[in-house]
Amino acid sequence: MSTSIASNTVESTSKSVQTTVTDPEIQKQSWLGYLWDTADVSAQERRMLFKVDASLLLFASLGYFIKNLDQTNITSAFFAGMKEDLNMNGNELVYATSYWTAGYVIGQVPSNLLLTRISPQYVIPTLELAWGLATLGTYSVKNVQSLYALRFFVGLFESGFYPGMHYILGSWYTPRELAKRSTIFWTAGSLGTMFSGFLQTAAYNNLDGIHGLAGWRWLMIVDAIVTIPIALFGFIFLPDLPWAAKPSTLLTEEDIALACARMKAIGRKASEPWSKAKLRRILTGWYIWILPIEYVLWNNGPAQSPMQYWLKTFNVEPYPVPGTHFTVAQIQLLPLPATAIFIVTALILAWVSDGPARGLRWPFVIAGSLTTLIFDTVWLSMPLYSSIRGHFAYFYLMTLGTTAGPLILNWISELTQADNELRAICVALANDLAYLAQAVAPNFVWKTTDFPRATKGYHWSIVLQFLLLSWTALILYLLRRDRRREAVREGGITESEAGESGTATVPGGAEESLTLKV
Structure with a gap:
């Protein structure tokens, strides 16, 4: 199969710009292209993608690294002195996390809708600067109530970053490119989680007591110092959405025209004015609800x-394994290989999804859910202290089935791409509702006092895996149902033939619909 290049002419404000766009549906992919997709596109497209990768993807990855660093530093701090300094007890770590989540829930949908009207170059870096300052303020807290307040504001300002960046990435990349970039961006956050352990250990060992501040307080200061320059980078280099971008030192008029042509070629729509008909179409469709x-x-x-x-x-009397104890540094560092395994697994799945799977997302959701079911069942049957090495192996491998997150958001973005505002809402609403549930559920099923066994939590996980498998099947059914109805409505094909065509129709604007692979 040869590579097909489709020519698209895009009108700019000053002249007609001729662009060439590689058709991803019939594009032949080389082995080099499986490693990085720009190997199989035109030279013009390759140059444009390099610029976008070097600005958008770099900022997204750095920003999410910092976001997760600032989000998860409280757990590292809790285990390295915050608990004692603030007299925290019982489930107060869970409560602090829930306050962060409450703030995180509030701003996501409004922020994503704001991105459809105001340049991301202003919205996202402003949010990052604000959460950096809130993180800085955390170093000075004297009681748990002050901690709760600042964690709420950190969550509020961080709320727009993750769904916003997924929306922005989905505005620039095709289905053969999106999973890799989204997962690089996502795993950068996991690196932030992992690096938080290293940073806390360094702060505890090297800064603890300096100027009368505990090591965990220095962690907050260092995190803020790292956050603010990344926000300033975004003000300068984060590009606007393709259909609203203007020529700059980074992107030329030809680059912008090419980006718009690429999105048009795959049916990804630009922003449109709101109307009663549009709102009715969104609210009566199943996409926003399912x-x-x-x-x-x-x-x-x-x-x-x-x-x-x-x-x-192992450090609490009566000692479960006499003679075996772990230092603060070991408690911080020993879990880190699990994050490394998680990152490698996520990247492999993204490359396979974009490449050999040609943009399919749902098979990886099902495979991950089944894997998680197995690990949940194993934990409930394992004695707590029978084999230290066996437990280490379990802890390091238990995340193998949990890496489908960006693929699900990619799937949502691609299924709703015929309506830009619906896409922005669904991506934000997905993350929003996920964290809303996360703000409530831990207080009942993941109580700090239930660990390490956490029997209730693991049973909760098993129930949700069965629900996830069922919900994925429901989505596939609805997509195939819509495909059959559309084929019958257009005529010339029976419902049986429509069921074998391998595509699904996604409603777009009042006069358009978009056909996608399921």
């Missing part, structure tokens, strides 16, 4: 790792 729940089930389904709690029990 698709976000898929991400909610995935996000809340995986079991929380009990590793740090398990390690800490």
Whole structure:
């Protein structure tokens, strides 16, 4: 099969710009293209993608690294002195996390809708600067109430970053490119989680007591110092959405025209004015009600790792394994290989989804859910202290089934791409509802006092995996149902023939519909 290049002429403000866009549906992919997709596109497209990768993808990855660093530093701080300094007890760590989540829930949908009207170059860096300042303020807290307040504001300002960047990435990349970029962006956040352990260990060992501040307080200061320059980078280099972008030192008029042509070629729509008909179409369609729940089930389904709690029990009398103890540094660092395995697995799945699977997302959701079910069942049957090495192996591998998050958001973005505002809402609503559930569920099923066994939490995880499998099947059914109805409505094909065509029709504007692979 040869590579097909489709020519598209896009009108700019000053002249007609001729662009060439590689058709992803019939594009032949080389082995080099499987490694990185720009190898199989035109030279013009390759140059444009390099610029977008070097600005948008770099900022997204750095920003999400910092976001997760600032989000998860409270857990590292809790295990390294915050608990004692603030006299925290019981489930107060869970409560602090829930305050962060409450703030995080409030701003996501409004922020994503704002991105359809105001340049991301202003919205996203402003949010990052604000959460950096809130993180800085955390170093000075004297009681848990002040901690709750600042964690709420950190969550509020961080709320627009993750769904916003997924929306922006989906405005620039095709289905053969999106999963790789989204997963690189996503795993950068996991690196932030992992680096938080290293940073806390360094702060504890090297800064603890300097100027009278505990190591965990220095962690907040260092995190803020790292956050603010990344926000300033975004003000300069984060590009606007293709249909609203203007020529700059980074992107030429030809680059912008090419980006618009690429999105038009795959049916990804630009922003449109709101109308009663548009609102009615969104609210009466099944996408806004069904698709976000898929991400909610995935996000809340995986079991929380009990590793740090398990390690800490070796230091509590009566000692479960006499003679075996773990230092603060070991409790911080020993869980980190699990994050490394998680990152590698996520990247492999993204490359396969974009490449050999040619943009399919749902098979990886099902495979991940089945894997998580197996690990949940194994944990409930394992004695807590029978084999230290066996437990380490379990903790390091238990995340293998939890890596489908960006693929689900890619799937949502691609299924709703015929309506830009619907796409922005669904991506944000998915993440929003996921964290809303996360703000409530841990207080009942993932209580700090239940660890390390966390029997209730693991049973909760098993239930959600079965629901995720069922919900994925429901989405596939609805897509195939819509495909059959559309084929019959257009005439010339029976419902049986429509069911074998391998495509699904996604309603777009009042006069258009978009056909996608399921």
